[in-house]
Amino acid sequence: MNQHDQPVDRRRVRAAQRYALLVRLYPRAHRQLFEQPMLHAFADHYRDAIERAGESEYRFWRGVLADESRSIAREYLAALHERTVVMHPSRRIALALGVVLLLVDGLLLVQHPRTGMQLAMVFAIPVYIAVFFLLARLVQTVPRDAARPTWRRLAVVLGGIVSLYVLAILVMTAVVPLPAPSAHLPGDVRYGLDQVWLLSLPLLAGVVGIIGGATRGGDQGGRPGGASRGVRCWAW
Amino acid sequence: MDTKPLAPLTPAVFYILLALASREKHGYQIMKQVKQDSHDQVKMGTGTLYGSLKRMLADGLIEEVGDRPDPALDDERRRYYRLTALGRQAFEAELARYVQVVSLAAQRRLVPRLTLEAGR
Numbered sequence: 001m002n003q004h005d006q007p008v009d010r011r012r013v014r015a016a017q018r019y020a021l022l023v024r025l026y027p028r029a030h031r032q033l034f035e036q037p038m039l040h041a042f043a044d045h046y047r048d049a050i051e052r053a054g055e056s057e058y059r060f061w062r063g064v065l066a067d068e069s070r071s072i073a074r075e076y077l078a079a080l081h082e083r084t085v086v087m088h089p090s091r092r093i094a095l096a097l098g099v100v101l102l103l104v105d106g107l108l109l110v111q112h113p114r115t116g117m118q119l120a121m122v123f124a125i126p127v128y129i130a131v132f133f134l135l136a137r138l139v140q141t142v143p144r145d146a147a148r149p150t151w152r153r154l155a156v157v158l159g160g161i162v163s164l165y166v167l168a169i170l171v172m173t174a175v176v177p178l179p180a181p182s183a184h185l186p187g188d189v190r191y192g193l194d195q196v197w198l199l200s201l202p203l204l205a206g207v208v209g210i211i212g213g214a215t216r217g218g219d220q221g222g223r224p225g226g227a228s229r230g231v232r233c234w235a236w
Numbered sequence: 237m238d239t240k241p242l243a244p245l246t247p248a249v250f251y252i253l254l255a256l257a258s259r260e261k262h263g264y265q266i267m268k269q270v271k272q273d274s275h276d277q278v279k280m281g282t283g284t285l286y287g288s289l290k291r292m293l294a295d296g297l298i299e300e301v302g303d304r305p306d307p308a309l310d311d312e313r314r315r316y317y318r319l320t321a322l323g324r325q326a327f328e329a330e331l332a333r334y335v336q337v338v339s340l341a342a343q344r345r346l347v348p349r350l351t352l353e354a355g356r
Contacts, residue, residue: 030286030287030290033290034286034289034290037262037263037286037314037315038263038282038283038286040263040264040314041262041263041264041267041282041285041286042282044264045264045267045281045282048268063279063281064281064282066281067279067280067281067282067283067284068281068282068283070283070284071281071283071284071286071287072283074287075287078287078291
């Protein structure tokens with residue numbers, strides 16, 4: 001290799017690195033199947049377009065970005081449709097932690113509304129967003145067959161939600177002492193609408209998590225004869 | 237095999253089938269062939285190509301080739317694809333549909349003369 005080739009090689013390596021980052025945005029199932037061939041095809045495309053045909057980098061990347069953004073969105077929609085997404089264990093742990101944090105925040109709001117509200121403003125909203133994001137990912141992991149509503153399943157789910165909620169209210173009533181009335185807290189507001197929401201949403205998250213975990217099977221319901229069949233497909 | 241649910245094919249799928257009709261190819265060869273065959277009308281980047289290939293594999297239109305044409309000259313990361321019997325059937329059914337449409341248009345004198353001459 002002569003010195004003249006070096007900048008070209010560096011540019012090629014940098015372009016491949018940038019494209020590899022783009023490929024990382026695909027659902028893991030897709031990456032597992034096509035990451036290497038995609039990188040290879042990109043390298044060929046770059047060599048032909050930039051080094052041989054002299055296309056401008058800007059025009060080349062504009063085309064690549066337009067194509068990849070459409071493709072990434074399409075693959076996520078397909079993964080959602082085929083339910084080939086399985087939640088990574090670390091995200092399950094994060095979901096559980098998020099639920100616990102929100103429950104703690106709910107308790108703080110009941111006991112120390114001022115502190116609880118301050119904390120809520122700082123961390124509850126991002127945690128809620130994170131929890132619901134993780135929850136959405138978890139719901140995607142429920143196999144299609146398990147997600148099909150039957151009267152029995154519906155009764156179990158509804159019964160589970162109601163009984164857990166009632167149990168939590170009973171535990172709260174039994175364990176948590178009544179807050180002292182003050183200027184900021186004129187009466188017992190433990191089970192006001194805000195608190196009910198704050199407490200019930202994480203509970204709901206927990207119940208859906210339990211259902212999602214319990215119904216997750218080995219077969220992730222890919223299309224018959226599909227490329228995803230038999231492949232363990234982890235979400236990013 | 238019933239190909240009716242597969243027709244009409246999308247332009248991307250049709251051009252990939254056309255590219256693979258003559259011989260097996262790897263991803264970038266398909267991209268180049270599609271660009272050439274469609275006179276640059278079908279924009280197919282790497283993402284679109286592999287998304288389409290994935291769905292075509294799932295539908296049984298194409299399959300991966302186990303034996304590479306020349307393993308000594310080729311990178312092992314390359315994957316070659318070829319048409320399956322179902323893929324060829326779908327491709328021929330689509331072509332027959334095009335021929336039918338063109339002949340119908342010709343009967344009604346709707347095909348521009350220039351287009352016919354360019355096709356010869």
